[in-house]
Amino acid sequence: MFGLTSQMRRAAVSAPSNIAEGYGKTSKQFVNHIQHSIGSLFELRTQIEIARRQDLITVEMEGELKRMAVQICRKLESLKRSILAKSDS
Secondary structure: OHHHHHHHHHHHHHHHHHHHHHHOOOHHHHHHHHHHHHHHHHHHHHHHHHHHHOOOOOHHHHHHHHHHHHHHHHHHHHHHHHHHHHHHO
16 A cells, blocks of 8 residues: 555656646647656556555545546646647747
8 A cells, every 4th residue: 555655646746746847948848748747647547546446445536536637637638739739830
């Protein structure tokens, strides 16, 4: 349980950290950092599923956490598209 908790914390912290790191860079670099953030959220979703399978969280908690992760991924995808559209102009 400790190992999974530690991995989940790292993935959860990695997502916003990558966005912050990429913010002051070029559009292309920022988009790459956003993509890394999305990857961290996918990693977190997998870890949430593992936690459920090990009965560390409830089905309801798994669903809510995954819904939040999906919502954040959608927002990041939208941000990425916006940045790419502006850089093409």
